[in-house]
């Protein structure tokens with residue numbers, strides 16, 4: 001037996017590996033797991049230079065894998081004015097936060113606010129251009145809704161974006177207008193990408209560098225060792241950015257970058273096949289985002305079928321964003337179309353969110369052997385809103401998990417950060433208890449066990465990126481990505497899972513974070 005570089009002993013190891021029974025010791029050599037065994041094996045792998053950490057009975061689990069998130073949006077959020085429900089509760093709070101930022105920013109510079117959610121504002125409606133004009137007339141201002149599916153611009157920002165009475169709605173987007181005058185109110189739906197591309201200046205080198213450092217620390221403190229990046233604007237330049245941050249060690253968590261469908265040809269021309277890269281940065285599935293913001297499916301079904309088929313034929317995994325039952329159905333139809341023209345089992349096409357999925361669609365998903373990438377923390381952070389606003393006939397199919405697992409589907413867990421906070425233990429808590437932030441139950445019949453929820457954030461998430469052979473469990477020969485927790489999530493009252501602390505994070509055999 002060779003000698004370990006690092007040994008964790010006296011640990012309560014939850015390996016998420018079906019062949020592994022309870023063990024207390026993990027030995028690591030280089031970036032991989034050398035041995036998972038009982039404490040009695042310590043001497044067989046200890047050498048003169050081996051570092052030994054006594055875990056004092058605390059729990060070690062595989063590193064968390066957030067299967068759907070938005071890294072640069074999170075960076076922007078870290079650098080922007082925080083308008084999330086924990087920071088503001090009214091439009092006047094939003095105004096004073098923006099006003100304060102405006103006073104410290106030179107005129108003409110963009111002000112960005114993120115995370116507002118009109119449902120949690122006392123006014124129960126979105127702010128308007130006029131609200132923002134009052135406090136920041138000389139700065140272009142954009143407020144991004146927490147869902148990233150809506151935003152509000154002030155007058156200066158609207159004019160820089162060339163949006164006025166005469167501007168038609170762009171494809172798939174919607175410009176909210178005053179019913180009497182026809183003037184844009186400032187509220188835009190599904191146009192954040194458009195605004196970003198058209199007028200929003202990219203983060204400067206300095207902003208990006210300081211923002212990535214903040215984000216990196218944050219991810220490690222949450223025990224997140226792998227990130228699956230699901231942003232529609234992911235293109236070749238984003239890929240190079242990630243490569244840079246990986247090569248310079250500024251972003252320690254591993255990244256599975258899913259390119260947007262628009263950028264597919266860039267990757268093909270650059271000779272980057274699906275799965276290209278390495279365990280640090282890998283090219284992932286193609287993101288497609290059909291929506292119904294305008295009341296009808298965009299892109300239309302035929303076009304969606306074609307997009308999906310093109311990516312399928314090129315060998316790429318698909319990652320199709322789908323919220324409403326009709327959009328979930330459109331996604332399924334497109335995948336069925338692709339498979340019927342080119343049957344290839346094992347492609348693991350993904351449905352992102354799959355938020356409202358009635359039984360007949362679940363059956364079709366199963367036939368496709370699709371992977372569902374869900375967001376349990378939505379139940380916790382958005383639950384009150386769902387209970388109040390989602391019609392009963394849809395609420396009954398909302399963010400189902402147990403039915404999916406029982407039917408044999410693989411379900412991966414994620415946060416969609418920065419849409420909601422990304423603490424995986426809150427996600428696991430929410431999947432286990434299905435309680436909203438105020439403790440209301442939300443489809444308790446869809447509860448799952450803590451072990452199942454842990455699997456969603458580890459081995460299942462690794463499966464979603466075709467990487468279950470190299471990570472997702474604490475197994476000899478796999479990458480040594482793991483987390484030391486203050487408590488055992490499988491053996492405590494479920495209500496307390498969200499309060500578990502991450503005490504240490506290890507990536508590729510290196511301790512990268514300690515509480």
Ligand SMILES: [Zn+2]
Pocket residue numbers: 068069070230416
């Ligand atoms: Zn997302």
